[in-house]
Amino acid sequence: MRIGDGSAARTRETSGEVVVPPSGVGGVPTGSTSNIAHIGASQATADGEVARTQALVRLARIALSRADALVREEAGSMRARDEAAAGLATARAAADAAQVQRRLLGPSVGAMSNQATLWVRVPVFGTDMGEVGRARPASIRPLGDATALPRSARAVQAPPSANATAGTVDLYFALDNRDRAYRVGQRVAVALPxxxxxxxxxxxxxxxxxxxxxxxxVYRRTAPNTYVRQRIEVASVAGGQALLSRGLGRGAEVVTDGAAELFGTEFGTPH
Structure with missing residues (x-):
């Protein structure tokens, strides 16, 4: 096939890590570097605090109901009813705070691998942040598997995180994982728009x-039934077409069907 001109949306190839998204606003994603045992212990403590504060709310509600009934029967004081109302408000505030703290710890350790949506954390150099188009989705595929079909992932807002030593800022993308194709901690190839x-x-x-x-x-045709292996550099791949940054001249003829067979014949490796 004779090659020709083409164009494609600009992308930048990099790598990322699959992490667990937080279950509440302001939560921190859970990655492979997180101490899972520590997270599990913190979740157990937070679950106990949620249960305790909910029990306090129930007791405070009963106390207010009794104080209100006594006031209606003119057997209790208004002050006692107001104090019971304040106690209920305090208990509710403590329960709300406990629930928020629990949500910040993310889904339970046992449910982390069963998330329908996972996030991909992508470190980007601070100098490149202005070039990334956050309005367009990133393309995700398993690292090292160039034949895998890429999967679209939309940009999401997350708590700010960065690595001052490496000079990188973390971007996050939501990945549909209902088929459980990706696992937490997995490294993936990312094409940033x-x-x-x-x-x-x-x-x-x-x-x-x-x-x-x-x-x-690629294998370039130099004469009838004669092919030479030519080194190239791929800038991007989209829609089954690869855009080259260097390696071939306009009008060159390359092998499409049978390139793998030629490669195997040259090196004695079956394909």
């Missing part, structure tokens, strides 16, 4: 073969 488009030479993605070191090659 950038502004604008880029032009270049376009070849079918099926024409590209990769060596064990990740090098990208």
């Amino acid at each position: 950038l502004g604008g488009t880029q032009a270049g030479l376009s070849v079918p993605a099926a024409a590209i073969v990769r060596d064990i070191y990740g090098g990208e090659w």
Whole structure:
């Protein structure tokens, strides 16, 4: 096939980590570096505090009901009823605070692997933040598996986090995981959307073969039934077409169907 010009939306290839999203506003995502045993112990303590404050609310409500009944029967004081009302308000405030604190700890440890939606944490250099288009989804696929179908992930707001030593800022993307294809802590390849488009030479993605070191090659036709392996550099892949940043000239002919077989014949490796 003779290659020609093409264009594609600008993207930047990087990597990310699958994490558990927080269950409440302001919560912190749970990643592979989190101490799961410590989180589980904190959740158990928080669950107990929620139960305790809810019991206090029930007792305060009963006390207010009794004080109000005594006032209606002219057997109790208004002050006692007001104090009971204040006690109920205090108990409710404590219960609300306990529930908020529990939500900040995220879903239970046992349910972390059963989330229908997971987040992907992507460290981005601070100097590149302005180029990332947050209005467009990122593309996610398993790291090291170039043949896997990418999955779209939308940008989400999360508590600010960064690594001052590496100079990176964390971006988060929500990933549909109802089929349980991804696991917490898994490293993934991420194509971050950038502004604008880029032009270049376009070849079918099926024409590209990769060596064990990740090098990208195509087989260029130099004469009838004669093919030479040519090193290329892929800028982006979308819709089955790869946009090249260098390696081929306009009008070159490359092998599409059978590139893997040529690669296996050259190195003696079956495909």
